[in-house]
Amino acid sequence: MLRPAVLVAALLAACGGTPTPPPPTKVEASAHPSEQQPVPRDAHNPFRRADRDPPPPRSEPQLPQAELDQALAAAAAARAAGNDVEVTQVLLPCANKIPRSTRCEGELALVLAKSPGHKAETDYYLKQALADDDPTADADFYGRLAQALRAAPMLPEAAVALQRRIARLPEPTAPDWVALAEVLQGLPRREADAAEALQRAFELAPGELKYLHDAGELLSQVPGRSAEALTILERYRDSIRTTEPDALPALERRIAQVRAEAGQAPAPAPTTAPAQGKSAKRDTSK
Structure with a gap:
């Protein structure tokens, strides 16, 4: 006895109709090995990109x-x-x-x-x-190489190139050390090295007080180096006391934070000297 589906197909065929094909079976993976994995690129292919x-x-x-x-x-x-x-x-x-x-x-x-x-x-x-x-x-070769590596950007390699440049210079300049410090600041756990490079730059250009400030800030981020950072920041404060008085309040607050991190007692408050033009009243009873 014919099954209903077969019987329907036979009747449709007899009447000139076209039987409906069964739904396609979903293929989870191709049976052709060449289609399962991408063809590796030929390293010597002239069409290499x-x-x-x-x-x-x-x-x-x-x-x-x-x-x-x-x-x-x-x-x-x-x-x-x-x-x-x-x-x-x-x-x-x-x-x-x-x-x-x-x-x-x-x-x-x-x-x-x-x-x-x-x-x-x-x-x-x-x-x-x-x-x-x-x-x-x-030194020129490694300096130009460092510039290209920074632009890539490939900062660890740029730092190596700058170190090799500095090693070849008879007298490295402050900008050489600053360039190295800038690259090192972009690398993890290189803050201490960047601070050292900035201190070298400050020794060569003592008028650039920003190098001193940035070196102190960098060292303050290194565990166990807060005391050194405090010394540098206090030196920076003393250097700008008369030239940049407006920056002192914020700087004093920052120094207080670093002092606390270093475990040192707060600095004593400065004594206020009598204002000029105001003297103690003289005793005229005598």
């Missing part, structure tokens, strides 16, 4: 030293002439090779950083340029 794909793994040998030196010299001349296209052309043959050339990849990164379309390549070469502390790279 420089904005999101880093260069392929290192595999090719580096240029001979003489050719490498020639490429670096040509790149320096092209950079001085403002020809970024030529800089890129002469540096690509020495980039991403074995062994790494810090200067080659750093200079290439500085050119690529000017184009948002090379973001992935730029970040890759910036990091590679810091992988080794190249003794042949000068």
Whole structure:
């Protein structure tokens, strides 16, 4: 005996009608392995996108030293002439090779950083340029590298580049230390290092009292350094007592907070001297 569904289908077919197909079965996962996982990108694909794909793994040998030196010299001349296209052309043959050339990849990164379309390549070469502390790279190189790293932004790497720049300078300037302090302030648990850099800057530029104030504030945020912060802030207060009297009330309140954090007793209230022009009444009875 035919089932009702089969019987209906047979009658519809006999009458020239078209049977309604059964509802589709939901497929939870594809049975084709090629559709289950995305096809990995070929690192050597000529259609690799420089904005999101880093260069392929290192595999090719580096240029001979003489050719490498020639490429670096040509790149320096092209950079001085403002020809970024030529800089890129002469540096690509020495980039991403074995062994790494810090200067080659750093200079290439500085050119690529000017184009948002090379973001992935730029970040890759910036990091590679810091992988080794190249003794042949000068302070100017690491200073320019630090600027690009700050803009990336890659602050931990920028701090390393600035430290290497300062180490190569015979006489670092106050702005050098301030630049390092600014980067360190953006990193977790580096407040004490930033405060030290600002104190170095103040030693070189004692007229910049803001460096002293900021160093004290930074140290006040470091556990166990409140007493040192208090000393610096009090020194700052004494330095601006006559030049910025309007800032003293707020500063005194801040110093009181730091003093309490340091576990020190409140400072005694200053004694008020008699106002000028008012003297004690003389005894004229004698």
